[in-house]
Amino acid sequence: MPTPMTPEAIRRAPKVLLHDHLDGGLRPNTVIELADTIGYTDLPTTDPAALGTWFRDAADSGSLVRYLETFAHTCGVMQSEQALVRVAAEAAEDLAADGVVYAEVRYAPELFEPSGLSLEQVVEAVQEGFRLGERNTGNKIRIGTLLCAMRQNEGWLRIAELAVRYRDAGVVGFDIAGPEAGFPPTRGLDAFEYLRQQNAHFTIHAGEAFGLPSIWEAIQHCGTDRLGHGVRIVDDVTRDADGSVHIGRLAGFVRDKRIPLEMCPSSNVQTGAAKSIAEHPIGLLTDLRFRVTVNTDNRLMSGCTMSSEFGALVDAFGYGWSDLQWFTVNAMKSAFIGFDERLALINEVIKPGYAELMA
Numbered sequence: 001m002p003t004p005m006t007p008e009a010i011r012r013a014p015k016v017l018l019h020d021h022l023d024g025g026l027r028p029n030t031v032i033e034l035a036d037t038i039g040y041t042d043l044p045t046t047d048p049a050a051l052g053t054w055f056r057d058a059a060d061s062g063s064l065v066r067y068l069e070t071f072a073h074t075c076g077v078m079q080s081e082q083a084l085v086r087v088a089a090e091a092a093e094d095l096a097a098d099g100v101v102y103a104e105v106r107y108a109p110e111l112f113e114p115s116g117l118s119l120e121q122v123v124e125a126v127q128e129g130f131r132l133g134e135r136n137t138g139n140k141i142r143i144g145t146l147l148c149a150m151r152q153n154e155g156w157l158r159i160a161e162l163a164v165r166y167r168d169a170g171v172v173g174f175d176i177a178g179p180e181a182g183f184p185p186t187r188g189l190d191a192f193e194y195l196r197q198q199n200a201h202f203t204i205h206a207g208e209a210f211g212l213p214s215i216w217e218a219i220q221h222c223g224t225d226r227l228g229h230g231v232r233i234v235d236d237v238t239r240d241a242d243g244s245v246h247i248g249r250l251a252g253f254v255r256d257k258r259i260p261l262e263m264c265p266s267s268n269v270q271t272g273a274a275k276s277i278a279e280h281p282i283g284l285l286t287d288l289r290f291r292v293t294v295n296t297d298n299r300l301m302s303g304c305t306m307s308s309e310f311g312a313l314v315d316a317f318g319y320g321w322s323d324l325q326w327f328t329v330n331a332m333k334s335a336f337i338g339f340d341e342r343l344a345l346i347n348e349v350i351k352p353g354y355a356e357l358m359a
């Protein structure tokens, strides 16, 4: 008899998370304690439960730009080495407690320069935190780091170089984040060219708040390995009156090349990229066997965990354990760590974990 798909069973299932922002996943209580230590006085409330609700409500705005405004508070309280170590350690602990066995966690080092720390000090503090968190937890987890450049700022190359400099110290790739409309990825072609020449990996937030041209540039001009969100790829998928589905050239390229889509259902509902979880394009894209992965984006702002995202999809689409295993294997195949390590996690952790739940 397969194990019933309760929230607790889903929590126990091995999960892989490729798209999670460090500065979007703080515990509300930690935000309050850090604000107190650092002397940050702009928080809307100092009650942990009320603060958690405030972040979710403020982010639930129908607009990416407004969603992003809430990060002023999390970045505001993370302006010291100790704060960065603590936030990273807690992220590793929280993900491990949620049954995540491998996660790629991303953040933009430049957002912590106001603290007076150098970019290197920022990266080293976060790495120290991840290592601490990995050791502190009963559940085994491995964290890889992605460094983001902010789209609205200059200097993407500087962050790309930083990612390559720390590639043997746990940084596994690069990303660009921030407002999508008005800041196309082709603004920083030198960064992507550099990364390709260094045989380095990167993903690009694309097709979240802007449509197909953003996805096309990310793939065909920048050469991205994966798409952050990529939801708007459905604009290139049409259904005829008789119900037959037509996949356009760009969507066909994405599917044929197995370009991973880092989909984040709850976040997309908040920013208006999808109307509801039930109407989220993840259902259609999964039916069409795109390389779909499921992610949290921002656990604090979107009020979710990897398990709750899986749970919401089970409720909306009737997915079973084999579907959750498929998302998990897709994510593991798409990770930026080496092939041997990915294969070992698939064969030694993921498949046995789901086999037990399905038996």
Ligand SMILES: O=c1[nH]cnc2c1ncn2[C@@H]1O[C@H](CO)[C@@H](O)[C@H]1O
Binding pocket: 021, 022, 023, 024, 064, 068, 071, 075, 106, 107, 108, 111, 148, 177, 178, 179, 205, 208, 267, 297, 298
């Ligand atoms: O869904 C998103 N789309 C674009 N940018 C985002 C999203 N979530 C967070 N960030 C941005 O990424 C920065 C680094 O972690 C965050 O500070 C936030 O501004």
Ligand SMILES: [Zn+2]
Binding pocket: 019, 021, 177, 205, 228, 297
């Ligand atoms: Zn994101």
